[in-house]
Structures are given as structure tokens and as C-alpha cells.
Amino acid sequence: MFWRDEIKRVISLLLFLVIVFAGCRSNYEKVVKVKNNLGFERKDVVIKINLDEFASSHNEKLSAFIDGKEIPSQLVDNYSDGQSDLFAFLIELKANEEKTVIIKENENKKMFPQRAHAEVSEKRDYKLVNGVYTEGHFESVKSTTTPPGHIDHNFYYKMEGSAWESDKVGYRLYLDWRNSTDIFGKKVPDIVLPTVGHDKDAEGHDTYHSMADWGMDIFKVGNSLGIGTFAAYVGGKVEKVSKTDSTICTILNDGPILASLNIKYFGWNFGKEKTDLKSYLEITAGSRLTHYSHSISTAHKEFCTGLAKHKNTEFIKSDNNSANAWNYIALWGKQSLAGDNDEVGIALFYNNNQLLKLTEDDLSQIVVLHPNENKIDYYFAACWDQEKNGIKNLNEFKNYLNRTVAKLNNPVIIKL
Structure with missing residues (x-):
């Protein structure tokens, strides 16, 4: 009986640690493809996506990446209620170019210059x-x-x-x-x-x-x-x-x-x-x-x-x-x-x-x-x-x- 109780306690502890570890990890990712359908370059394009499209529980940690490099982004209050409703990021696109952007949680968000x-x-x-x-x-x-x-x-x-x-x-x-x-x-x-x-x-x-x-x-x-x-x-x-x-x-x-x-x-x-x-x-x-x-x-x-x-x-x-x-x-x-x-x-x-x-x-x-x-x-x-x-x-x-x-x-x- 003693060993059974100990095994139960160990299993419970392991399950608890797994849950805590899973909750702390920032492994959420979403792929977004953005395409320029014009025959000339588009600089400084702000893309806005509703936060409902993301399954993240830490919106404040969301960042955008292209080829592993972080690009400027921010959360946006779109409804005047003091709450963030959109995730926005800044991208440049050559003529007729399509880029893949990875949106993921980031513990070390970069501070970009205010523009x-x-x-x-x-x-x-x-x-x-x-x-x-x-x-x-x-x-x-x-x-x-x-x-x-x-x-x-x-x-x-x-x-x-x-x-x-x-x-x-x-x-x-x-x-x-x-x-x-x-x-x-x-x-x-x-x-x-x-x-x-x-x-x-x-x-x-x-x-x-x-x-x-x-x-x-x-x-x-x-x-x-x-x-x-x-x-x-x-x-x-x-x-x-x-x-x-x-x-x-x-x-x-x-x-x-x-x-x-x-x-x-x-x-x-x-x-x-x-x-x-x-x-x-x-x-x-x-x-x-x-x-x-x-x-x-x-x-x-x-x-x-x-x-x-x-x-x-x-x-x-x-x-x-x-x-x-x-x-x-x-x-x-x-x-x-x-x-x-x-x-x-x-x-x-x-x-x-x-x-x-x-x-x-x-x-x-x-x-x-x-x-x-x-x-x-x-x-x-x-x-x-x-x-x-x-x-x-x-x-x-x-x-x-x-x-x-x-x-x-x-x-x-x-x-x-």
C-alpha cells in the first residue's frame, strides 16, 4: 500500500509539472502568407489580422518573423474599448512577390523605432x-x-x-x-x-x-x-x-x-x-x-x-x-x-x-x-x-x- 501511494503521488507530481511546463512554453505559431498583386514594389505595408484568428493565450507576446528575422509589429485597439483587437505587422513586398510570415509567441520581443x-x-x-x-x-x-x-x-x-x-x-x-x-x-x-x-x-x-x-x-x-x-x-x-x-x-x-x-x-x-x-x-x-x-x-x-x-x-x-x-x-x-x-x-x-x-x-x-x-x-x-x-x-x-x-x-x- 505504501508503494502504491508513493507511485500515485509521483505520477500526480509529474502530471502537474507537465501541465505547468506546457503552460509556460511559448510554442504557438501561425503561418500567414502575404502577396503583392501589383507590378511595382510596396514599401511599409501594415497588415492587420483579427486576434480571433490566433489561438494564443498570450497575445502580448506575439511577434512576426520572416526567415527567422523579427519584423515590426504591435497590438491594436480597433474598437475604442481599451482592449487589443488586432495584431499588426509591417512588411515590404517586391513586385508580385509573396512572403511567408510566421506569427508566434516571443519572450524577448524586439523594441522597434516609433514611426x-x-x-x-x-x-x-x-x-x-x-x-x-x-x-x-x-x-x-x-x-x-x-x-x-x-x-x-x-x-x-x-x-x-x-x-x-x-x-x-x-x-x-x-x-x-x-x-x-x-x-x-x-x-x-x-x-x-x-x-x-x-x-x-x-x-x-x-x-x-x-x-x-x-x-x-x-x-x-x-x-x-x-x-x-x-x-x-x-x-x-x-x-x-x-x-x-x-x-x-x-x-x-x-x-x-x-x-x-x-x-x-x-x-x-x-x-x-x-x-x-x-x-x-x-x-x-x-x-x-x-x-x-x-x-x-x-x-x-x-x-x-x-x-x-x-x-x-x-x-x-x-x-x-x-x-x-x-x-x-x-x-x-x-x-x-x-x-x-x-x-x-x-x-x-x-x-x-x-x-x-x-x-x-x-x-x-x-x-x-x-x-x-x-x-x-x-x-x-x-x-x-x-x-x-x-x-x-x-x-x-x-x-x-x-x-x-x-x-x-x-x-x-x-x-x-
């Missing part, structure tokens, strides 16, 4: 003087609700709202009645926005309006649609997201390869409507594109976006008549605040399945869109001829536009 960033910063330790937030300092926050009575140029937000960037370009969105998007031209590939907007010049203006080593605010928005600003189209006129009960901006992801934020507008008044709007903005490493999507439930079916019109620019557009094709409108020319001879390109990419018409007013080139299943999607992009190794002339800009729209119309093929 995408999103932020919003509030004023702290301030003195409120006649509605203006004086003194104090800015502090980066995960989420912000615009304060009661918030107006433009009151210095509550660094850079006047939220901002995001890749290693190519930066953008910002005013969190006030203007609700417009603007451009930061970058002369360096570094992530720079965390250091921008803290200082003012002798006249009290933000120093990012003057040239710095990293670049500057290069675009004049005014009352136009800037670059990709979202608005309602009511009676043939643009109505921005200006009148709301409250607005909440939340940073969802902050690199290294994908950065995103969402903005919830409660009680948006336009025309005879009052409704809520949820907007999502995303930028990825190596890309100029901002993906701008909007969810809205309303009887109104005409919305719009567009590009600011400036003198000395050339209007360009594509003309793919297929029902679900992506197209673009764009402007190239001397439309920079950085110098009279600087040239800037701005572009907006839209899908024909949401297009109502192209039009214009005195301030903007306008794309009028309708929702599909209460959602509107489009992209915008900017370039500046002072960028390092950037787009320097109209022909290069047209080449960029045509390749970008080809990529949108021919997404990479993913096999799980």
Missing part, C-alpha cells in the same frame, strides 16, 4: 483670464472632453487639438468650432510632435508657425475644408461639425507602426438635424495617408469633405468609373506658409460607392458623399517639397497619386 504617433495634450496649472488659459504647462492625456465654453485660440490644447504623424508628415485637428484638419510639414523622419507646441514667440504666437529644424505648420486652412475636413452638405452648402453638446477625443494607439484616435461628437447640430457622430483617424509608418472614417445615424444623406483652394495650384483628378473603385482629387502648387516658392501637394481619396458628386465653392474643392450602412470612409494625404527624400515636383506627385490609388484598388492578398 507613427498620436497625441492630445491639455493645459495644466493654468490661470484662466478672460476665457484664455494662461501660464501653466501642457500634459499629454489618453482622453479629453472639451471644457464648457471652449473656443479657438484659448490655449487649452497644445496645437489647438489632437495631432498625429508618421515619419513622412504630421496633421492636426482643431478641437473647437472649426473642427478642421491642418498639415505639419516635416524635414526629418523623427517623431517630433511631442516636442511641438510648448513655446510661444515674442508676439505670443505658437512657434510651430515659424520654421524649425524639424519643419513647421505649412498650410492655411481658414474657413475652408483644409485637407479632408468632414462636414454635412446642406442645401448646397458646407456645414462643419461646429455646434455640438460635447466632444470627447481619445488616443487609441500610439505606434510603433500604427497610431490612431477617435472623436465622439454628441448632439451635432446641422441643418434641421441633431445627431451623434463618431470619427476615427489612423496613420501608419512610412505613409502620408490618414484614414478618416465616420459613423453616423441620421435621415440626412449628404455629407462632404474636400481640399482648400489656393492660388497658383493645379487641380488633378482620376477617373475610374468602376462602381467600387477608389479615385482622387488633388492640388499641387505654391500653397505653403513656409515660403513663397515652396510647393505642396494635397490629395483626397474617395470610393465611387459613396460618391454623389464633385463640386466646389469659393473656398474648397468638394467631394459630396453618402453613407453606406451609416458609415463614410476616405483618405487624405499631403507632401511638401522640403521633405528629406520627398516629392519634389508635379510629375513625382502624380506618380505618387496613381500608385496610391492603385494600392487602394488592389489591396495585398492575405492567406491565413
Whole structure:
């Protein structure tokens, strides 16, 4: 009896150790094949896969490998719930190339350089003087609700709202009645926005309006649609997201390869409507594109976006008549605040399945869109001829536009 009891105890101990050892091992692997179906190279492609596709119990340990070499990756919160929903990795593909990527748990994940960033910063330790937030300092926050009575140029937000960037370009969105998007031209590939907007010049203006080593605010928005600003189209006129009960901006992801934020507008008044709007903005490493999507439930079916019109620019557009094709409108020319001879390109990419018409007013080139299943999607992009190794002339800009729209119309093929 004694030996039987000992044998049972030994067997139980061995089973326990096997279970513990199996639970500690990081031997999960999944094979993913990614193919470029275009006849030119695609650099810095971000592939996103739903975490439900993986059987890993340690998503935070997931890494991506090609031929045994780890490539940049990150987890992504895609639903604004504070939980990771997607696994994303960064890949380069030659013309018509297919690559095999191994996704597996990795106890020693490599730290890759940050190439995408999103932020919003509030004023702290301030003195409120006649509605203006004086003194104090800015502090980066995960989420912000615009304060009661918030107006433009009151210095509550660094850079006047939220901002995001890749290693190519930066953008910002005013969190006030203007609700417009603007451009930061970058002369360096570094992530720079965390250091921008803290200082003012002798006249009290933000120093990012003057040239710095990293670049500057290069675009004049005014009352136009800037670059990709979202608005309602009511009676043939643009109505921005200006009148709301409250607005909440939340940073969802902050690199290294994908950065995103969402903005919830409660009680948006336009025309005879009052409704809520949820907007999502995303930028990825190596890309100029901002993906701008909007969810809205309303009887109104005409919305719009567009590009600011400036003198000395050339209007360009594509003309793919297929029902679900992506197209673009764009402007190239001397439309920079950085110098009279600087040239800037701005572009907006839209899908024909949401297009109502192209039009214009005195301030903007306008794309009028309708929702599909209460959602509107489009992209915008900017370039500046002072960028390092950037787009320097109209022909290069047209080449960029045509390749970008080809990529949108021919997404990479993913096999799980």
C-alpha cells in the first residue's frame, strides 16, 4: 500500500509539472502568407489580422518573423474599448512577390523605432483670464472632453487639438468650432510632435508657425475644408461639425507602426438635424495617408469633405468609373506658409460607392458623399517639397497619386 501511494503521488507530481511546463512554453505559431498583386514594389505595408484568428493565450507576446528575422509589429485597439483587437505587422513586398510570415509567441520581443504617433495634450496649472488659459504647462492625456465654453485660440490644447504623424508628415485637428484638419510639414523622419507646441514667440504666437529644424505648420486652412475636413452638405452648402453638446477625443494607439484616435461628437447640430457622430483617424509608418472614417445615424444623406483652394495650384483628378473603385482629387502648387516658392501637394481619396458628386465653392474643392450602412470612409494625404527624400515636383506627385490609388484598388492578398 505504501508503494502504491508513493507511485500515485509521483505520477500526480509529474502530471502537474507537465501541465505547468506546457503552460509556460511559448510554442504557438501561425503561418500567414502575404502577396503583392501589383507590378511595382510596396514599401511599409501594415497588415492587420483579427486576434480571433490566433489561438494564443498570450497575445502580448506575439511577434512576426520572416526567415527567422523579427519584423515590426504591435497590438491594436480597433474598437475604442481599451482592449487589443488586432495584431499588426509591417512588411515590404517586391513586385508580385509573396512572403511567408510566421506569427508566434516571443519572450524577448524586439523594441522597434516609433514611426507613427498620436497625441492630445491639455493645459495644466493654468490661470484662466478672460476665457484664455494662461501660464501653466501642457500634459499629454489618453482622453479629453472639451471644457464648457471652449473656443479657438484659448490655449487649452497644445496645437489647438489632437495631432498625429508618421515619419513622412504630421496633421492636426482643431478641437473647437472649426473642427478642421491642418498639415505639419516635416524635414526629418523623427517623431517630433511631442516636442511641438510648448513655446510661444515674442508676439505670443505658437512657434510651430515659424520654421524649425524639424519643419513647421505649412498650410492655411481658414474657413475652408483644409485637407479632408468632414462636414454635412446642406442645401448646397458646407456645414462643419461646429455646434455640438460635447466632444470627447481619445488616443487609441500610439505606434510603433500604427497610431490612431477617435472623436465622439454628441448632439451635432446641422441643418434641421441633431445627431451623434463618431470619427476615427489612423496613420501608419512610412505613409502620408490618414484614414478618416465616420459613423453616423441620421435621415440626412449628404455629407462632404474636400481640399482648400489656393492660388497658383493645379487641380488633378482620376477617373475610374468602376462602381467600387477608389479615385482622387488633388492640388499641387505654391500653397505653403513656409515660403513663397515652396510647393505642396494635397490629395483626397474617395470610393465611387459613396460618391454623389464633385463640386466646389469659393473656398474648397468638394467631394459630396453618402453613407453606406451609416458609415463614410476616405483618405487624405499631403507632401511638401522640403521633405528629406520627398516629392519634389508635379510629375513625382502624380506618380505618387496613381500608385496610391492603385494600392487602394488592389489591396495585398492575405492567406491565413
